[in-house]
Amino acid sequence: MSGKxxxxxFGDDVNTDLIIPGRYLDSYDPAHLASHAMxxxxxxxxxxxxxxxxxxxxxxxxxxxxxxQAVIALKRSGVQAIVARSFARIFYRNAINLGLHVxxxxxxxSVFKDGDSAMLEVEAGTLASIDGSKMAALDKIPKHVKAxxxxxxxxxxxxxxxxxx
Amino acid sequence: xxxxxxxxKVLGRASGNxxxxxxxxxxASPDLVMSHENTFLVDKSFSEFGLDxxxxxxxxxxxxxxxxxxxxVQTATVHARVRKLVNDYGIKRFYDVGEGICHQxxxxxxxxxxxxxxxxxxxxxxxxxxxxxxxxxxxxxxxxGVWATGSLWLRIPETCxxxxxxxxxxxxxPKDVALRIAAMIGPSGADYKCIEFDGSLIxxxxxAGRMVLCNMSVEMGAKAAIVVPDAVTKExxxxxxxxxxxxxxxxxxxxxxxxxxxxxxKLGPIVxxxxxxxxxxxxxxxxxxxxDQAFIGTCTNGRLxxxxxAAEVIKGRKVFPSCRLIVAPASRKILVDAIDMGVAQTIVxxxxxxxxxxxxxxxxxxEGVLGPxxxxxxxxxxxxxxxxxxDEAVIYLASPATVAASAIEGKIADPRRFxx
Numbered sequence: 366m367s368g369k370x371x372x373x374x375f376g377d378d379v380n381t382d383l384i385i386p387g388r389y390l391d392s393y394d395p396a397h398l399a400s401h402a403m404x405x406x407x408x409x410x411x412x413x414x415x416x417x418x419x420x421x422x423x424x425x426x427x428x429x430x431x432x433x434q435a436v437i438a439l440k441r442s443g444v445q446a447i448v449a450r451s452f453a454r455i456f457y458r459n460a461i462n463l464g465l466h467v468x469x470x471x472x473x474x475s476v477f478k479d480g481d482s483a484m485l486e487v488e489a490g491t492l493a494s495i496d497g498s499k500m501a502a503l504d505k506i507p508k509h510v511k512a513x514x515x516x517x518x519x520x521x522x523x524x525x526x527x528x529x530x
Numbered sequence: 531x532x533x534x535x536x537x538x539k540v541l542g543r544a545s546g547n548x549x550x551x552x553x554x555x556x557x558a559s560p561d562l563v564m565s566h567e568n569t570f571l572v573d574k575s576f577s578e579f580g581l582d583x584x585x586x587x588x589x590x591x592x593x594x595x596x597x598x599x600x601x602x603v604q605t606a607t608v609h610a611r612v613r614k615l616v617n618d619y620g621i622k623r624f625y626d627v628g629e630g631i632c633h634q635x636x637x638x639x640x641x642x643x644x645x646x647x648x649x650x651x652x653x654x655x656x657x658x659x660x661x662x663x664x665x666x667x668x669x670x671x672x673x674x675g676v677w678a679t680g681s682l683w684l685r686i687p688e689t690c691x692x693x694x695x696x697x698x699x700x701x702x703x704p705k706d707v708a709l710r711i712a713a714m715i716g717p718s719g720a721d722y723k724c725i726e727f728d729g730s731l732i733x734x735x736x737x738a739g740r741m742v743l744c745n746m747s748v749e750m751g752a753k754a755a756i757v758v759p760d761a762v763t764k765e766x767x768x769x770x771x772x773x774x775x776x777x778x779x780x781x782x783x784x785x786x787x788x789x790x791x792x793x794x795x796k797l798g799p800i801v802x803x804x805x806x807x808x809x810x811x812x813x814x815x816x817x818x819x820x821x822d823q824a825f826i827g828t829c830t831n832g833r834l835x836x837x838x839x840a841a842e843v844i845k846g847r848k849v850f851p852s853c854r855l856i857v858a859p860a861s862r863k864i865l866v867d868a869i870d871m872g873v874a875q876t877i878v879x880x881x882x883x884x885x886x887x888x889x890x891x892x893x894x895x896x897e898g899v900l901g902p903x904x905x906x907x908x909x910x911x912x913x914x915x916x917x918x919x920x921d922e923a924v925i926y927l928a929s930p931a932t933v934a935a936s937a938i939e940g941k942i943a944d945p946r947r948f949x950x
Contacts, residue, residue: 378718378806380912382914382916383914383915383916386916386917387893387895387917388894388895388899388916390893390895391597391602391605391895392604393571393608404921405915405916424718425717425718425721428717429653429912429914430652430653430893431650431651431652431667431668431669432568432669433568433571433671436669451718451721453718453721453751454722454751454753455668458668459672462671462672463671509555509683519671519672519674519675520578520579520674523675523678524579527579527678527679
C-alpha cells in the first residue's frame with residue numbers, strides 16, 4: 366500500500382451499471398474491467414484510484430445485476446474495502462466470495478468527504494481520518510462472513526474445508 | 531407455535547432443518563442451478579478446486595442468451611468454451627443460441643417446479659417464483675462453490691406479503707402493477723426479503739403476468755418473490771411428469787414482517803424513469819416526450835401475451851418514421867407462436883425489427899445500443915443510466931402496450947387511445 370488511502374464518496378443506490386456497464390462485459394479481463402470501474406458514477410475514478418483506497422457510500426450499494434465483474438473491477442482497481450450504509454445482497458456476497466471487504470456503517474458517508482484520507486481498522490471497527498478529527502464506527506462483520514474473508518474468499522475457504530473432511 | 535412462511539419451509543427442507551426460522555443461516559442444497567454466458571466465469575472459479583466435474587451435473591441448466599448470436603469474437607470464444615464444458619461435464623440441460631432467455635426457459639420447459647430452491651447467476655432469477663419456487667440470484671464464484679459442494683449458506687429471509695385486489699382496466703397490465711409497487715417499496719425496501727404476492731387479482735392472473743411481478747421484485751431488492759401457488763400453478767404443470775400433487779405455501783398463522791394492500795382498479799398505464807425504477811408517473815404526465823427507440827422483449831415482458839398486447843396497438847398502423855421499434859421474443863416457442871398467430875407479421879409490416887430470442891439490447895451489448903442524447907422506452911426492467919449504451923441516453927420503462935403506442939407516435943403515448 367503506497368501513500369494514504371483516499372476515500373471515494375458515493376451516494377445511495379449505486380447500481381452495477383454505474384460500477385461496470387454491460388457494454389464492457391464482453392471481456393472478462395480484470396485489467397480491462399478495472400479501466401472502466403465506476404465510470405457511470407465518477408469518470409475520474411478509474412484513472413485516479415490507488416491501491417488501498419476506500420469506497421464510502423450510502424444505501425443499497427451494488428444494486429442491480431448479479432455480475433461478478435462489478436467486484437472484479439473494483440478489486441483490481443486496488444480498492445481495499447467498501448463501507449456503506451447497506452449493500453444489495455448479490456453484490457455483498459460477490460464481494461465476500463472474492464475476498465473484498467464490504468462493511469456496513471451507519472455514519473461513514475455523512476462523516477467523510479470525497480478525497481479525505483483515512484485509515485481502516487477492521488478489527489477495531491473504525492474508519493478514522495489520519496489526523497484523528499473524523500471517525501466512523503463500523504458494524505461488526507458477521508462471523509460466517511468473516512470466516513470466508515479470513516481465507517481470502519470462497520474458493521480458498523471451500524478448498525480448506527474440502528481438505529479438512 | 532406460529533405457522534411457517536413459504537421461505538422457512540423451502541429453505542428448511544433444502545437444508546434438512548425443518549424447524550429453521552427467518553433470520554437463521556442455513557447450509558442449503560439447491561434443486562436446480564442455472565447460469566448463462568457467465569458460466570465461463572463460474573468455470574474459471576470452479577477450475578481452482580481441481581475437481582473433475584461438478585458434484586451433480588443433472589441439477590445444472592445452462593442457457594446462452596445475453597449476447598446471442600455472438601456479438602464479438604470475445605463472446606464467440608466464451609460461447610465455444612461453454613459448449614465444451616457442457617460436453618465435458620455431461621450437462622444435459624443446455625440451451626444454445628436462439629432458444630431464448632434463461633428465466634423464460636426455466637419456467638416454459640418446466641425445469642423449475644413448485645417448492646424448489648433454485649439459484650441462478652442472474653439477478654432476475656426471482657422470476658421463477660411465478661410457479662411457486664424460491665428462486666434467487668447469486669454471483670459466478672458462489673455458483674462455482676455450489677457446483678463443487680452442492681450447497682451454499684443462505685439466510686432465511688423475512689417475508690413481505692403484498693395483497694393485490696381489484697381488476698385491471700383496459701390498457702393496464704401486470705407491468706403497471708409491478709412499477710406501482712416498485713414506487714411504493716423503493717429500490718431497497720425489500721432488501722434481503724421474500725415478497726409473496728397474493729389476493730384476488732392474482733387468482734385470475736396467468737403465469738406470464740405472475741412472472742412480471744416476480745421478475746420486477748429484484749428491483750425492490752428482494753432476495754426471492756413468489757406468487758402464492760394455486761390452481762393456476764398446478765394447471766401449468768398438467769401433463770408434465772411427475773404430477774404436482776402439492777404446492778408449498780405459507781401457513782395461515784405465519785409471521786410476515788410487512789403486509790401491504792394494493793388495489794389496482796384505478797391504476798392506469800405507468801411509465802418509470804429516467805434512471806430510476808422507483809420514479810414513475812401515470813402515462814399522461816409524460817405523454818409527448820419524444821423517443822428514438824421502443825423496445826419490447828426481455829425476461830420481464832417478452833412473452834406471447836406481451837407481443838399480442840403490442841400487436842393489438844400496432845395493427846393497421848405504422849411505426850413513427852424517426853422511431854425504431856425493436857422486438858425480441860423471450861423464447862423460440864414464443865417466436866413460433868407469434869409467427870403462427872400473425873403477431874410477428876403485424877409487428878414487422880408496421881416497421882418493427884424482429885430480433886432472435888434472447889436478451890437483446892436490454893443490457894447494452896448489441897442489437898439496439900443507444901447513442902448519446904437518445905431516448906428509449908422499453909418493456910424491460912432497468913432504466914439505469916448507461917445500461918443500454920451511452921451514459922447520455924435516457925431509458926423509460928413501461929408495459930409492452932405503452933411501448934407499442936409510443937413507437938407509433940414517436941413519443942410517449944397512452945395505449946388506451948389505441949385499444950378498442
